[in-house]
Amino acid sequence: xxxxxxxxxxxxxxxxxxxxxxxxxxxxxxxxxxxxxxxxxxxxxxxxxxxxxxxxxxxxxxxxxxxxxxxxxxxxxxxxxxxxxxxxxxxxxxxxxxxxxxxxxxxxxxxxxxxxxxxxxxxxxxxxxxxxxxxxxxxxxxxxxxxxxxxxxxxxxxxxxxxxxxxxxxxxxxxxxxxxxxxxxxxxxxxxxxxxxxxxxxxxxxxxxxxxxxxxxxxxxxxxxxxxxxxxxxxxxxxxxxxxxxxxxxxxxxxxxxxxxxxxxxxxxxxxxxxxxxxxxxxxxxxxxxxxxxxxxxxxxxxxxxxxxxxxxxxxxxxxxxxxxxxxxxxxxxxxxxxxxxxxxxxxxxxxxxxxxxxxxxxxxxxxxxxxxxxxxxxxxxxxxxxxxxxxxxxxxxxxxxxxxxxxxxxxxxxxxxxxxxxxxxxx
Ligand code: BGC
Numbered sequence: 001x002x003x004x005x006x007x008x009x010x011x012x013x014x015x016x017x018x019x020x021x022x023x024x025x026x027x028x029x030x031x032x033x034x035x036x037x038x039x040x041x042x043x044x045x046x047x048x049x050x051x052x053x054x055x056x057x058x059x060x061x062x063x064x065x066x067x068x069x070x071x072x073x074x075x076x077x078x079x080x081x082x083x084x085x086x087x088x089x090x091x092x093x094x095x096x097x098x099x100x101x102x103x104x105x106x107x108x109x110x111x112x113x114x115x116x117x118x119x120x121x122x123x124x125x126x127x128x129x130x131x132x133x134x135x136x137x138x139x140x141x142x143x144x145x146x147x148x149x150x151x152x153x154x155x156x157x158x159x160x161x162x163x164x165x166x167x168x169x170x171x172x173x174x175x176x177x178x179x180x181x182x183x184x185x186x187x188x189x190x191x192x193x194x195x196x197x198x199x200x201x202x203x204x205x206x207x208x209x210x211x212x213x214x215x216x217x218x219x220x221x222x223x224x225x226x227x228x229x230x231x232x233x234x235x236x237x238x239x240x241x242x243x244x245x246x247x248x249x250x251x252x253x254x255x256x257x258x259x260x261x262x263x264x265x266x267x268x269x270x271x272x273x274x275x276x277x278x279x280x281x282x283x284x285x286x287x288x289x290x291x292x293x294x295x296x297x298x299x300x301x302x303x304x305x306x307x308x309x310x311x312x313x314x315x316x317x318x319x320x321x322x323x324x325x326x327x328x329x330x331x332x333x334x335x336x337x338x339x340x341x342x343x344x345x346x347x348x349x350x351x352x353x354x355x356x357x358x359x360x361x362x363x364x365x366x367x368x369x370x371x372x373x374x375x376x377x378x379x380x381x382x383x384x385x386x387x388x389x390x391x392x393x394x395x396x397x398x399x400x401x402x403x404x405x406x407x408x409x410x411x412x413x414x415x416x417x418x419x420x421x422x423x424x425x426x427x428x
Contacts, residue, residue, distance in 0.1 A: 001408075001410050001411065001412055001413065002346075002350070002410070002411040002412070002413060002415075002416045003349070003350050003353040003354065003410050003411055004353060004409060004410035005349065005352070005353050005405075005409045005410050006359075006409075007409055008360070009352075009359065009360060009361070009362070009409065010067045010068045010106070010360065010361045010362075011066070011067055011068065011361070011362045011363075011364075011402075011405070011406045012061075012066040012067050012068035012069050012070070012105065012106075012361075012362075012363050012364070013061070013066055013069060013070070013363055013364045013365070013366065013367035013383065014069075014070035014071070014329060014330050014363040014364065014365050014366065014367070015050075015069075015070070015071045015072070015366055015367050015368065015370065016071070016072045016110065016113035016114065016115075016157065016370070017071070017072040017073060017074040017077075017110075017113065017115065018044055018047075018072075018074065018113065018114065018115040018371070019044075019047060019113075019366070019370040019371045019372070019373075020047050020048040020050040020366075020367075020368055020370055020371070021047060021048070021049075021050045021051040021074065022044070022045055022046050022047040022048060022049040022050065022051055022052075023045055023049075023051050023077075024045045025044075025045075025074060025076050025077055025115075026076055026080060026117060026118045026119075027074070027075075027076035027115045027116060027117055027118060027121075028114075028115060028116050028118065028121050028172075028173050028174075029044045029114075029115055029173075029373070030044060030045070030118075031118060031121070031173055032172065032173040032374070033045075035173065037172075037173060037175075037374060038374055038375075038376045039374055039375055039376055039378065040375070040376040040377060040378045041376065042371065042376035042377040042378070042388075044371050046371075046377075046388060047370070047371040048368050048369070048370065048371075048386050048388075048391065049391050050368070051092070053391065054096045054099065055099065056393070057367075057368070057393070058096070058099045058100055058103050058105075059103070060384065060393060060395075061100075061103060061105055061367065062103040062104065062105065064383075064395065064399065064402070064403050064406075065403055065406045065407055066105055066367075066406070067104075067105065067106065067406065068105065068106045068107075068108060068361055068363060069100055069105045069106070069107055069108065069363075069367075070107075070108040070109075070110060070154065070329055070330075070363045071107070071108075071109070071110065072109070072110035072111070072112075072113040072157075073093050073109065073110075073111070073142070073146075074089075074115060075111070075112065075115065075116065075117055075120075075135075075138050076115060076116070076117035076118070077089045078090060078093075078138070078141070079117060079138060079141075080117065081119055082119045082120075082134075085141065090145050093146070094145070094146070094149070097109075097146065097149050097150060098149070101149070106152070107150055107152065108152040108153070108154060108327075108329075108363070109142075109146065109150045109152065109153050109154070110153075110154040110157055110217070111138070111139060111142060111153065111154070111155050111156070111196065112135070112155065112156045112157060113157040114157060114158070114161075114162050114172075114373070120134055120135075121174065125185075126163075126184070126185045126188045126189055126192070127167065127181045127184045127185055127188070128184070128188075129184075129188060129264060129265075131188075132188050132191060132192050132195075135192050135196075136192065136195055136196065136199070139155070139195075139196045139199055139200070140199060143199060143200055143203040143204075144203075147200070147203050147204055147207065148204075148207055148209075151204070151209060151211045151212055151213065152212075152213045152214075153196075153200055153212075153213070153214045153215075154214075154215060154216055154217045154277055154329060155192070155193045155196040155197065155200075155214065155215075155216050156189055156192065156193050156196075156216045156217070157216070157217045157279075158217055158218070158219035158279055159185070159186060159189040159190075159193070159216065159248055159252065160186070160218075160219055160244050160245060160248050161219045162185070162189075163182045163183075163185035163186045163189065164182050164244070166182075166185070167181040167182040167185055168181075168182035171374065172373065172374065179260075183260050183261060183262070186247075186248050186251070186261055187251070187257070187261055187262055187263075187264050187265070188265075189248075189252070190248070190251040190252050190255075190257070190261065190265075190267065191264075191265040191267055193216050193252050193272065194252070194255060194267055194270075194272045196214070197214045197215075197272045197273070198272075200212060200214050201214065212274070213274040213275055214273070214274055215253075215273040215274055215275050215276065215277045215324075215327075216252055216273070216277055217277040217278075217279050217329040217330060218245070218248075218249060218252075218276070218277055218278060218279065218318060219245075219279045219281075220245050220278055220279065220280055220314035220315070220317070220318060221244070221245070221280075221281070221282060221283060221284050221310070221314065222282075222283035222284065222307065222310040222313055222314055223237045223238075223240050223241040223244070223283075223284050223286055223291070224237060224283060224284070224285055224286065225237045225285070225286055226285040226286055226287045226292060226294070232288060233286055233287060233288065236286045236287075236288055236289060237286040240284075240286055240291070242258075242259075242260075243260055245314075245317075245318075246258070246317075246321075247259065247260060247261045248261065249318055249321050249322075250321060251263075251267075252272065252273070253271070253272055253273045253321060253322045254269060254270070254271065254272070254321070254322065255267040255268055255269045255270050255272060256269055271322065273322060273324060274324065275324050275325045275326065275327050275360070276315070276318050276319060276322065276324050276325070276326045276327065277327050277329040278311075278314065278315050278318065278326060278327070278328050278329060278330075278331075279328075279329055279330035279331070279365075280310060280311045280314055280315070280328065280330070280331050280348075281304060281330075281331070281332070281333070282300075282304040282305050282306070282307060282310065283305050283307040283310045293305050293428075295428070296427060296428075297427065297428070298425035298426065298427055299425070299426050299427070299428045300333045300334045300335060300340075300344075301334045301335055301336045301379065301380075302334045302375070302379055303428065304333075304334070306333065306340075306344060306347075306425055308344075308347040308348050308350070308351050309351065311328070311331065311348050311351050311352065312351050312352075312355050312357070315328075315355075315357055315359075316357060319357055325358050325359075325360045326357055326358055326359045326360060326361075327359075327360055327361040327362075327363070328352070328359070328361065328362045328363060329361075329363050330363060330365040331348055331362065331363075331364060331365060332344075332364050332365035332366060332381050333381065334372070334379045334380060334381055335380065335381075335398075336378075336379070336380045338380075338385070338396040338397055338398050339423070340423050340424075340425055340426075341383075341396070341397075341398035342397060342398045342401045342419040342420050342423060343420050343423040343425070345364070345398060345401060345402060345405070346401075346411060346416070346419075346420045349362065349405065349411070350411070353410065364383060364402060365381055366381040366382050366383070367382060367383060367384060368382040368383075368384045368386050368393065369381065369382035369384070369385060369386040369388075370382060382396070382399075383395065383396055383398055383399035383402055384396065384399055397419060398419070400419070401415060401418075401419035401420070404419070
């Protein structure tokens, strides 16, 4: 064996509703498409048509031997207008969840993954304190309708990425450039997560369940100074790390609000996560008030540095804030032609296998090639290839490698020879 993972280490895949379901949904991403903000102009209404193909996709997951599956339900479908609930959509998701469970796969349900209904966006969504109750009403509905079927939840996906991309960097709709708004979103997300955490626990406890697990998916990056000994680069790395992950993590998991966040909700200190959810992709080299990438490093097809060591370095930082079991809720890479994904998988899982941190789960991003936000259909992250014209699915080489890893709970010498040996990364 090249390396072995623990027998109770569970492996599966992750997806998000907007990125795979397709269909015309009145949310911020349909709006972004209408406004011409998607680089290849591909429409999220196509994506993988998973909404109509979940039977076949669940069968495929079963065939691949997946043990766990993280996926989202679309708030804008369930509540298309303020105060309105679409019962057909609820029944659709109930059926999908049952199928997943019948296939022997454990569901982890995401409640907010970068998509908000337009009626909520029009009110200023999470930038405003007075809007948070709309999301909590959705969470209440989720408890009532899905609470007895699902025991594991991600409340909010990557609060930091969403807040900064939409409201500070202005790269995602509604394209604002306001640090004040980004901070408000993070303050409100923290409260929303903590309330949702308590609500889901209370609801399931009343039903007599004791296996409830709730957290959020935390996007973590390594922030290293571009020049190791440059004091300005070092200082800025620390500030960015705090703004981007230190402060949001402490607020969400412990109810401790530090600059740049503020406890506007008078949240009580506590422990608001049953596991640490880590979404890890890459490292940033900090030049000053902005980031870049080190020269001469391996890159994926979006030019992100491939830096396996970072999965441990970032996780350790979060673990030091709250020592709980670790679930890698996303890790993967954009590899359009599936040339190096197997090596990426090998190296990241190898780091996990040789670490003494309590890793319990790994959800690979993504199950299928997915509609990649502003990159549209052009960036491919899937273990399964999707032909967007015909919607045909085919397992990629890296998908077969992943199946082998799950079956053997590690990488055998044969699998290494077959799938990994000889793969070179592109260096830039
Ligand atoms: C997001 C996914 C996205 C992936 C790759 C994560 O930040 O949660 O939705 O597709 O990264 O960019």
